[in-house]
Amino acid sequence: MKCTLHSENDYDLLELGGEIDLHYSPDLREAILASLKEGKPLLIDMADVSYIDSSGIASLVEGFQTAKSAKLAYGLLKISDPALQVLKLTRLDRVFSIFDEAEKFQAQL
Amino acid sequence: MTTSAIEIRDLVVDYGTRRILDDISFDIHQGEIIVIMGGSGAGKSTLLRCVLGLKKPTSGHIHMLGTDICHAAREELYELRKKMGVAFQQGALFTSMSVAENIQLPLREHTDLDKNTIQIMTRIKLDMVNMLPYENLMPSELSGGMSKRAALARAIIMDPKILFFDEPSAGLDPITSAELDELIIMLKETLKMTIIVVTHELESAFAIADRIAILGEGKLIQIGTPEEIKNSQDDRVMDLLNRTPRENNMDKDEHLSRLTQDNR
Numbered sequence: 227m228k229c230t231l232h233s234e235n236d237y238d239l240l241e242l243g244g245e246i247d248l249h250y251s252p253d254l255r256e257a258i259l260a261s262l263k264e265g266k267p268l269l270i271d272m273a274d275v276s277y278i279d280s281s282g283i284a285s286l287v288e289g290f291q292t293a294k295s296a297k298l299a300y301g302l303l304k305i306s307d308p309a310l311q312v313l314k315l316t317r318l319d320r321v322f323s324i325f326d327e328a329e330k331f332q333a334q335l
Numbered sequence: 336m337t338t339s340a341i342e343i344r345d346l347v348v349d350y351g352t353r354r355i356l357d358d359i360s361f362d363i364h365q366g367e368i369i370v371i372m373g374g375s376g377a378g379k380s381t382l383l384r385c386v387l388g389l390k391k392p393t394s395g396h397i398h399m400l401g402t403d404i405c406h407a408a409r410e411e412l413y414e415l416r417k418k419m420g421v422a423f424q425q426g427a428l429f430t431s432m433s434v435a436e437n438i439q440l441p442l443r444e445h446t447d448l449d450k451n452t453i454q455i456m457t458r459i460k461l462d463m464v465n466m467l468p469y470e471n472l473m474p475s476e477l478s479g480g481m482s483k484r485a486a487l488a489r490a491i492i493m494d495p496k497i498l499f500f501d502e503p504s505a506g507l508d509p510i511t512s513a514e515l516d517e518l519i520i521m522l523k524e525t526l527k528m529t530i531i532v533v534t535h536e537l538e539s540a541f542a543i544a545d546r547i548a549i550l551g552e553g554k555l556i557q558i559g560t561p562e563e564i565k566n567s568q569d570d571r572v573m574d575l576l577n578r579t580p581r582e583n584n585m586d587k588d589e590h591l592s593r594l595t596q597d598n599r
Binding site for chain 1: 446447448449451452453455456459460462463492493494521522524525526527
């Protein structure tokens with residue numbers, strides 16, 4: 227799993243890639259919660275995610291809930307097709323804010 | 336090239352003098368839904384028990400995800416079982432635990448995931464099987480269909496590579512049954528699971544299967560796509576599909592022998 231955090235001007239960008247499963251989802255959870263703790267909006271780039279299981283999805287959900295409680299913007303960017311299918315299966319594609327360009331997320335801040 | 340999730344070779348199982356499985360060989364491909372069908376006593380349950388590593392065959396081999404499960408050490412089987420999910424026919428839920436606790440059990444036993452992650456995963460899986468409103472009920476408070484759906488949620492909680500499902504539609508109303516069929520297909524397509532379903536339900540089998548394996552009297556009669564099975568010229572396959580009562584095919588001598596031979 228690739229999980230790299232970049233600090234942009236007014237938000238954090240978390241780039242994910244590869245397979246996110248039971249072994250790696252704790253790292254993802256930690257990265258998301260640590261970023262939100264800094265009090266910055268978070269955009270998660272999922273363009274290179276080849277597989278995500280429900281533990282990975284659970285980390286995204288917990289992050290979303292944490293961001294909402296802290297009134298921070300939280301979005302998913304360029305979701306790969308395999309990841310989008312899992313989000314649709316769990317009906318979470320209707321819950322998350324999904325963006326095809328980082329600028330659109332930035333415009334909402 | 337198709338990769339095999341499970342390879343079954345020359346499998347023979349005897350109970351006493353009775354041969355239950357007779358020289359069964361076939362592959363189950365990664366990411367396919369294979370439906371195992373056959374009349375009562377055809378050997379379906381025994382085959383399932385062998386593939387799950389619960390019954391050692393008299394002879395033959397079964398390789399699952401590269402591990403020889405007939406000769407694997409206990410630790411190897413333990414690791415392999417983390418990649419398998421099993422939904423039993425009657426649900427097999429622990430009666431002293433709530434629905435949610437039952438579903439969480441594999442995660443609590445086999446992972447160090449945070450409790451929030453476990454709770455969200457549990458609710459995701461309960462929602463997938465339309466059981467989210469019932470997470471706090473006890474198994475004794477569930478209908479047969481609800482128990483079956485809860486059992487499926489528990490079977491998929493670890494996102495297994497291989498899912499076994501014994502009689503998913505039996506005893507369910509047609510709508511719930513169709514919903515379950517749809518979910519099984521979605522699990523294959525989205526989570527890339529290899530799914531082995533044992534069923535008697537013809538409609539369900541043809542709706543979900545990539546391939547169907549037909550067992551009869553311990554032998555593999557035919558394996559093929561639903562279309563190939565539908566067009567089969569084998570009398571035993573046609574009897575199964577046309578629901579021909581078994582009495583019509585009875586061999587008198589064989590029946591007499593069955594009633595009188597010493598099985599001990």
